[in-house]
Amino acid sequence: MQIVRIGLDLAKYVFEVHGVDCHGKVVVRKTLRRDAVAPFFANLPRCLVGMEASNGAHYWARVLSDLGHEVRLISPQFVTPYVKSNKNDRNDAEAICEAVGRPTMRFVPPKLADQLAIQAVHRIRSRLVADRVKLVNQVRGLLAEHGVVIARDIPRLRRALAEITGGSDDGLNELVRVLIREVQTELAELDQRIASYDRRVRELFRNSELCQRLGKIEGIGPVTATALIAAVGDRTCFKNGRQFAAWLGLVPKQRSSGGRARLFGISKRGDRYLRTLMIHGARAALGKAAGKQDPRSLWLSKLRQRRHPNVAAVALANKNARIVWAMLSGGTVYEHAPSVKAA
Incomplete structure (x- = not known):
């Protein structure tokens, strides 16, 4: 019988294959070494291949797609319900094969x-920024033990470190002063590296016409625009803007039963980094909306009066996500609405 659907459990060196025919009957169960995966699929007729969206999945999606197969990536949380009995690689491959055949299954957009x-x-x-935050928090904590309290502001910390290493009369132990000097050097190095990556992001933004179109939306700058393009591959995976916003975790979590709708805070599913950028950008746009008379700013002002600023920021991030989807799917350009003239 011809194989029509395969579940491929990915790993670093050993891969499990579970294939079924058009009737769902198992026709192949096989363990492959890494170097044997491509030759195995090259000798198969075109079929549907499902994989978990894990480490290396996008690479194998490109390899198998080039061999003529239809590849679909599934979030691991959607595969778990199909695992029978104990969890192992063979059962995982069978669960993936079952899940990829479901007509209502949601798939992860493949990336180029x-x-x-x-x-x-x-x-x-992002890792460098996190390292800088850890370093700043550590040095603030160490100095607080010696009675030197510095506000949570990196520029103020830099000035305070310059004063300490310059020999200010603060009563610090000489060993502590030497350590602070080393920390100051480390912080300067992190600043330089982060600045170099910021320049790369701006260069990517300038070289992408699509990123520049997204950058015209209030609340989306070079960092968010390039991150969106990197994260969103096949836009056809999302039926509408709400699905895209839900993929980013910007819609309410729902636990409804018995005809009673119960909505909670946002689901926070999907890419945390991208969702954080969208919300931070929305906060910046929210602060600049005061006093403007265009419909978008007026809507934000009314929303800000009714709800907490964080709720308003998430609502704007949700709206921006839907606008992004409309622009990506339709190839349109963002147009600013004209200001409303006072009567």
Whole structure:
């Protein structure tokens, strides 16, 4: 019988294959070494291949797609309900094969090599920013033990470190002063590296016409625009803007039963980094909306009066996500609404 659907459980060196025919009967169960995966699929007729969206999934999606197969990536949380009995690689491959055949299953957009490269820039930059935050918090805590309290502001910390290393009369132990000097050097190095990645992001933004179109939306700058392009591959995976916003975790969590709708805070599903950028950008746009008379700013002002600023920021991030989907799917340009003239 011909194989029509395969579940492929990914790993670093050992891969499990579970294939079924058009009637759902198991026709192949196989364990493959890494170097044998591509030759195995090259000798198969075109079929549907399902994989979990885990480490290396986008690479194998490109490899198998080039061999003529239809590849679909599934979030691991949607595969778990189909695992029978104990969890192991063989059962995982069977669960993936079952899940990928469901007509209502949701799939992860595959990414191209260029998208993964942009995503790598963002991930390294994000890690450097996190390292700087850890370093700042550590030095603030160490100085607080010696009676030197510095506000949570990096520029103020830099000035305070310059005064300490300059020999200010603050009563610090000489060893502590030497350590602070080393921390100051480390902080300067992190600042330089982050600045270099910021320049790369701006260059990517300038070289992408699509990123520049997204950058015209209030609340979306070069960092968010390039992160969106890196994260969103096949826009057809989302039926509408609400699905895209839900993929970003910007819609309410729902637990409804018996005809009673119960809505909670946002679901926070999907890419945390991208959702954080969208919300931070919305906060910046929210602060600049005061006093403006265009319909968008008036809507934000009324929303700000009724709800907490954080709720308003998330609502704007949700709206921006829907606008982004409309622009990506339709190839349109964002147009600012004209200001409303007072009567």
